[in-house]
Amino acid sequence: MVEKDEYSVDLEYNEDFAIIHLPVVLKFTREIYGDMILTFPKIKEFIKDMGYKDLWVATIPGDTSTSKLAQRFGFEYKGTDSGLDVYLLAEEES
Numbered sequence: 001m002v003e004k005d006e007y008s009v010d011l012e013y014n015e016d017f018a019i020i021h022l023p024v025v026l027k028f029t030r031e032i033y034g035d036m037i038l039t040f041p042k043i044k045e046f047i048k049d050m051g052y053k054d055l056w057v058a059t060i061p062g063d064t065s066t067s068k069l070a071q072r073f074g075f076e077y078k079g080t081d082s083g084l085d086v087y088l089l090a091e092e093e094s
Contacts, residue, residue: 004035011046013050013052017054019056020058025065049086059085061085
């Protein structure tokens with residue numbers, strides 16, 4: 001889990017996948033968005049160092065601001081599973 005003053009991000013991983021559960025943020029501010037921009041590469045690097053090829057994101061269906069955030073970070077919608085919308089960020093080419 002990544003704990004911040006204004007939000008937290010849950011990171012779930014097992015032998016099959018790594019997934020970020022994006023937070024519900026009642027009001028996105030420039031400061032929160034800027035912090036997320038700085039934090040996200042660190043999360044991606046951690047996942048890469050753990051040996052995962054792909055990174056998934058889960059959002060609450062209907063939460064358009066969080067869904068837009070996922071898309072801004074390069075995630076593509078793949079479907080709904082276990083009551084959550086899931087997005088995939090494939091491994092970047094070297």
